[in-house]
Amino acid sequence: MVDFAFSKEHEIFRETVTEFAKRELTREKVKKWDRDSRFTPELYEALAKAGLSGINLPEDCGGQGADSVTTGIAVEELAKYDFNVANLIIIDNILSGGIIAGYASDHLRKGILPDVAAGKIHLGIALTEPHTGSDAANIKTVASREGDSYTLNGEKASISMIGVASYFSLFAKTQPEKGARGVSAFLLPIDTEGVETYSFDDFGYRPLRRGGIILRNVRLPQENLMGKENEGFKIVMRQFDYSKTLLALTCIGAALAALDDAVHYAKNRMAFGSPILKFEGIQFRLVEHYTRLEAARLLCYKGLWLRDKGLPFTKEAAMVKWWVPKIAVEAIHDSLLTIGNPAYTTEYPQEKRLRDVMGIEIGDGTAEVQKTVVARELFGREFIPYK
Numbered sequence: 001m002v003d004f005a006f007s008k009e010h011e012i013f014r015e016t017v018t019e020f021a022k023r024e025l026t027r028e029k030v031k032k033w034d035r036d037s038r039f040t041p042e043l044y045e046a047l048a049k050a051g052l053s054g055i056n057l058p059e060d061c062g063g064q065g066a067d068s069v070t071t072g073i074a075v076e077e078l079a080k081y082d083f084n085v086a087n088l089i090i091i092d093n094i095l096s097g098g099i100i101a102g103y104a105s106d107h108l109r110k111g112i113l114p115d116v117a118a119g120k121i122h123l124g125i126a127l128t129e130p131h132t133g134s135d136a137a138n139i140k141t142v143a144s145r146e147g148d149s150y151t152l153n154g155e156k157a158s159i160s161m162i163g164v165a166s167y168f169s170l171f172a173k174t175q176p177e178k179g180a181r182g183v184s185a186f187l188l189p190i191d192t193e194g195v196e197t198y199s200f201d202d203f204g205y206r207p208l209r210r211g212g213i214i215l216r217n218v219r220l221p222q223e224n225l226m227g228k229e230n231e232g233f234k235i236v237m238r239q240f241d242y243s244k245t246l247l248a249l250t251c252i253g254a255a256l257a258a259l260d261d262a263v264h265y266a267k268n269r270m271a272f273g274s275p276i277l278k279f280e281g282i283q284f285r286l287v288e289h290y291t292r293l294e295a296a297r298l299l300c301y302k303g304l305w306l307r308d309k310g311l312p313f314t315k316e317a318a319m320v321k322w323w324v325p326k327i328a329v330e331a332i333h334d335s336l337l338t339i340g341n342p343a344y345t346t347e348y349p350q351e352k353r354l355r356d357v358m359g360i361e362i363g364d365g366t367a368e369v370q371k372t373v374v375a376r377e378l379f380g381r382e383f384i385p386y387k
């Protein structure tokens with residue numbers, strides 16, 4: 001049997017998040033966070049009070065332990081009001097928090113995650129390096145084991161949450177000659193001796209503050225190895241399936257909000273004696289975007305539903321990650337054009353949505369790389385174009 005309805009609990013939860021977002025993520029606040037490139041302690045406090053800071057973290061670490069569909073609802077609704085707040089939740093709960101929850105020692109999980117759920121600290125994930133992004137197995141940062149500790153040397157670049165996060169889930173080669181099978185996951189406290197950071201000046205996604213991390217003879221105790229040695233690549237890829245699906249939902253949230261703004265404007269804007277929404281040129285443009293976004297949204301929730309059932313969803317995750325950021329950017333662009341000249345100012349949120357969502361056309365894997373994953377899932381490993 002197929003059931004396309006959300007449960008009553010899910011619907012009530014969606015309303016609660018919407019009420020929260022309307023109240024706490026006002027246009028003035030969102031603009032200020034973007035302008036200042038930082039969120040405020042008040043926002044962190046409000047998110048924690050609403051149970052959103054640790055929505056997907058385990059209950060034994062102070063989180064809500066929500067299922068994947070519930071987490072999807074949270075990030076989709078938040079993204080209608082601020083794309084970046086929704087992305088903060090994904091980094092704290094899934095991209096880094098999920099790795100710490102699943103693979104760090106009990107001592108570290110329980111020492112760190114309750115503070116994340118309480119909104120007191122934040123997390124980040126450090127995989128990308130200056131010379132390699134898509135080809136992530138080609139990272140050069142090395143972690144050499146010496147007795148009961150590791151020494152790390154290398155550089156991470158294009159890392160979100162620089163100057164915000166206290167801990168990073170960081171990936172380094174423990175056996176460089178083994179490619180993807182020689183990567184391990186570490187927990188890096190950002191204040192460790194030998195760590196230096198720098199910042200990028202991005203045009204979107206600004207409060208999430210991208211930058212780099214330089215590691216010079218950074219010593220981490222054995223305990224900071226997460227999971228087994230050389231299993232880091234599998235750990236991060238598993239996490240990416242989940243984050244990619246949620247990121248797609250944040251793109252949908254932002255795009256739907258942009259379209260709704262455009263509809264509201266078009267109902268009231270007069271041209272040639274009638275509201276512009278009466279013109280088929282405007283209607284068809286908006287209808288096409290709503291259609292695509294609704295189909296994409298179903299695929300996202302199917303992926304999350306599969307995850308909640310413990311079933312594979314790698315194909316669905318890669319499908320939505322290549323497709324959704326692209327159609328979301330197109331929808332936001334057209335919603336900007338529908339409003340016309342006022343939307344070309346910073347007074348309207350369309351330009352910010354466009355700047356923010358474009359980041360996710362690259363972050364967490366580009367469209368081309370996702371298509372290679374879909375091809376592998378559809379056609380088999382023998383058709384992977386490279387090793």
Ligand SMILES: Cc1cc2nc3c(=O)[nH]c(=O)nc-3n(C[C@H](O)[C@H](O)[C@H](O)COP(=O)(O)OP(=O)(O)OC[C@H]3O[C@@H](n4cnc5c(N)ncnc54)[C@H](O)[C@@H]3O)c2cc1C
Nearest residue numbers: 125126127128133134158159160359362363364365366368
């Ligand atoms: C907003 C934002 C936030 C980010 N946050 C983080 C973070 O927190 N942590 C982190 O580790 N990283 C982060 N990243 C980095 C991100 O994951 C990488 O940028 C991404 O994986 C792509 O790598 P690259 O930019 O180096 O592009 P490259 O790998 O250099 O690719 C350049 C171009 O070549 C194409 N290409 C590459 N390989 C192929 C192929 N086989 N076939 C066809 N085309 C190909 C790509 O699609 C792309 O168009 C972030 C990036 C952005 C933009």
